[in-house]
Amino acid sequence: MYINGVEIEDAFAEAFKMRAARLIITAVNPRWALIAAQVTTGFATSVIACGCEAGIEGTVPRDETPDGRPGVSVLIFAMGSKQLEDQLMRRIGQCVMTCATTACFNGLESDEKLKIGKALRYFGDGFQTSKLLPSGITEDRGKGGRRLWRIPVMEGEFLVEESFGIQRAIGGGNFLILGENSTLTLEAAEKAVEAMKVVKGVVLPFPGGIVRSGSKTTSKYKFLRASTNTAYCPTIRNQTDSALPEGVNCVLEIVIDGLDEESIREAMRVGIQAACIPGIVRISAGNYGGTLGQYHFHLREILG
């Protein structure tokens, strides 16, 4: 299969089950909402060493946020609900609460909830108060509506929702862009990232959405769980069992975490199509032979 003269390899991306939460971070203006979101999703590229994977899903207009201020939607993924709870506590507590003018709301309706605001409220040292925001006419006592915690801070008040919904999600959707040189490969990757921004329910957790140091799950060193993806490193192509075709001198990877299979498929589809520009030789995908991940995203099936 070829798109714009670029070969689409008959390969599949291997992805894993994860748990995800969505935060809606609002602030006095878009700039401060974005600052909070960027800090919250910082050092969250890979669960291997960061504890979670996170990214900015998109901006939320003020008429869609609970407090009518400009917002940013953030998705955070972890391997289980316990790890996700730990990461939400740390990131909302240290990155959102500390950021001027922000508030933090749940953005995921789910029966499974983590009581993040309920735990963070103790920062108020006894002066925290809650408000049960009515949402409809059917609620009976505290069973309906959204409970918000008001935590007094030096600037005024930090408002955080008591519970955050979490759901099953998928991490590790990916594709590899194999190019003639680093300039064209980066250009293709940037076009892919730009195109994928419009897809809801996914984030690209790596810097700028792009990975240059893809990994494999083995290493010659016993103390290391992962090491560089030798098969795709051009500088050692003749020293290893290389997967690089002739003419390829640079590989960049796009990793996608999503709330469901369909959104990852859609993100891969638009991303690959955007990446197929002159100077790109092949699009491939990273997998572990199908033995580790529960989800397989076949490139030709997605683009077919």
Add this chain to the structure above:
Amino acid sequence: MGCISCAGFVIAMSETDAVTLRLKEPTTIPIEADSICPDLFVGRSQAGIESLPAFYGRRKVTLGDLFTVEGENSDQVIVEGALRYVKKIGQRMTRGRVVVRGDVGLHLGAYMRGGEIVVEGNAGDWAGAHMQGGRIWIRGNAGHLLGAAYRGEKRGMNGGVIIVEGNAGREVGALMRRGLIVVLGDVDEFAGVRMITGSIFVSGRLGARAGAGMKRGTIVAFADHAELLPTFRYDCRFQPTFLRCYLLQLHAWGMSIDDDRLEGFYRRYHGDLTTLGKGEILIYDQR
């Protein structure tokens, strides 16, 4: 000075599916009609609804003796006639909708847990007393002790929402424990007296002695207010983010919200210092 107002709230109810009750004759003798409750009308025929009990003064009668009934088996209820002396409509209801066409008597929606009551006129005292959920929307004025606790009880309204487009009397939200009361007009003295927590918003004039004895909770004066009790202390002037969430929810329900109140600053006073002192009165202080 208006700040929150009703912008065309629409009652979306199909009259053909509703059970309609018309009071046969105007009376000044109190009628206790806690059987006018959507929960009791579901699964009942017209004859079954007519046979539900009511009190006419001290005399035990049936709804059919006092009202003409049209319709059956519905949780949508319309009540018409001179209802000023009809008490306890919608008491303990958990679902459906009751529309009262005109004024209504005491104890409207007391102990209510869900559903909605809309009064197109004025409501008597104790509307929403001990309410636990649902919504009461009064298009006219409300009497005294709106959403309050009955005498001797430890807590009053414990959830739900009451909206009054006109004025309300004394002791609005007395011993309120949870929920939201919004009065677009004025409230008389002792609003939020001995309030435990919850929220009271007043768009007109907040009467004297507001929040007397309150432990927690929030009273917001969007416009004019009487002098606060000396047991409330000034804290700061700030923009409460949580208030924006409430105002936007009210806007979603069809109320018009003044941008100045949404974006504006509020003076915060905490009290009542004769008790726990963790309550607050927020007073709008310009944008």
